[in-house]
Amino acid sequence: QRQGLVQRELLLDTMVQNTPVAMLLVAAGGDGERRVVFANLAARKLLHSGWKLEGQRFDELMAAAPVEMREAMLRGSDSLFVIGNEEDDEEFSEEQVYHLSRRQFRLNGRSHELLLLRLLTNELRRQEVQTWKKVIRVISHELNNSLAPVASLAHSGAELVRRGRHDRLEEVFATIEERARHLEGFIRGYARFAKLPQPLLNTVDWGHFLAGLQRQIGFELEMPGDGASSRIDQAQMEQALLNLLKNAHEAGGEDASVGVKVTRLPEWLRIEVLDRGSGMNDSVLQNALVPFYSTKRNGTGLGLALTREIVEAHGGRLSMHNREGGGLCVAIQLPENA
Structure with a gap:
């Protein structure tokens, strides 16, 4: 039975250490200082260049962390924050988006807080690409619905002029105008959507x-x-x-x-x-x-x-x-x- 418990502990530790989510467990010590009592590999890489974090004062750790992370921690609730990646070559500089979740509990008579930091940049980028694909499909459909008839009618109008059938030109021009006004309304609506001001409450x-x-x-x-x-x-x-x-x-x-x-x-x-x-x-x-x-x-x-x-x-x-x-x-x- 003891061997089974050891194996389960090893399995749990392996899972926690290999997850890409940075995990920190923080607790108040006898001196009133909050210290790190557990950190997995992802947390060590994110916050301390891979070095051990256990025993570190949490406030000192946050003082050395990026200001965006520090502000997210001070908010005291789950939140999203963005860290700017300052590379020497600006071409390869990229912002990283993180989600912070936190849960508090008591263990052995002491208050503990579990902090989870998950990198969301790749997931958000994939979602953004999918959104743009949907938008581009709809814009392409709308433009094609307006421009294709205009091109066809322009050709028909030229043929009517060549044949001297001027009496039918008014109908052609009216349809072209209707399609142009529809496209104008579409663009005006897009501008209104893009320029929505902040609400005055x-x-x-x-x-x-x-x-x-x-x-x-x-x-x-x-x-x-x-x-x-x-x-x-x-x-x-x-x-x-x-x-x-x-x-x-x-x-x-x-x-x-x-x-x-x-x-x-x-x-x-x-x-x-x-x-x-x-x-x-x-x-x-x-x-x-x-x-x-x-x-x-x-x-x-x-x-x-x-x-x-x-x-x-x-x-x-x-x-x-x-x-x-x-x-x-x-x-x-x-x-x-x-």
């Missing part, structure tokens, strides 16, 4: 705010009995909700089947925009928030992406799912200001 009562929206577009409203308020940029949030409500009506819902439901959660406010349209299939749900992605014939694909950008700038998050019985639910969750 003020405390807003949601009952009063949504009653004002009802005068612009019809929907059923369900509010908590004791009301709700948040610090929001009223103009930006109005734009975000109007985008969602217009989508709900375009999905086929009448005023009575399009609803906004506000729910108070601990420290959060949840605003749901509900419709009874046809919902979305899995492929559309997966891509709906990608900028420029649209299933509408004349859609820019910026409405939902801009809405998410506004919500996240307010410290919130946006999600969407199909409803039982048909239709879609788009949920905004924002920090509540009671």
Whole structure:
């Protein structure tokens, strides 16, 4: 039995030492100083050039660490931080993105803190490439939809001029103008998405705010009995909700089947925009928030992406799912200001 315990300990130690995640266990000593009581190989390489860390004062260790890591540690919670890699040759200089997670527990009567530092640069780069591929596909599709007909119509117009059929030129020019205006709107929407300003926050009562929206577009409203308020940029949030409500009506819902439901959660406010349209299939749900992605014939694909950008700038998050019985639910969750 003892041999089995030793083997399990060896296996656990081998796994911990070989993980790419830097692991530090810190505890307060008898002198009140926090010291490192355990560090795996990844932590030694990251913080001490591969040398042993056990027994080191944690504050001294952080004093020698990059300032970005030190600031992340001082925040006292899980966080992301970026360390600049200062190489002699700037061409090969690259920022490194880390995720810090921390957990506290008591062991043998002493308070301990487990710190995990995971390098995310490669994962984020792969995700960024995939996002750009999606965006490029959608932009290419949109440009092709506008430019291909224009090129064809220009050729047709030249043929009509050559044949003296001037009476049909007005129709050709009208179609070219329509396609050009659509492309202009697409580019203007892209510029608006790229230049979204920081929100100017003020405390807003949601009952009063949504009653004002009802005068612009019809929907059923369900509010908590004791009301709700948040610090929001009223103009930006109005734009975000109007985008969602217009989508709900375009999905086929009448005023009575399009609803906004506000729910108070601990420290959060949840605003749901509900419709009874046809919902979305899995492929559309997966891509709906990608900028420029649209299933509408004349859609820019910026409405939902801009809405998410506004919500996240307010410290919130946006999600969407199909409803039982048909239709879609788009949920905004924002920090509540009671």
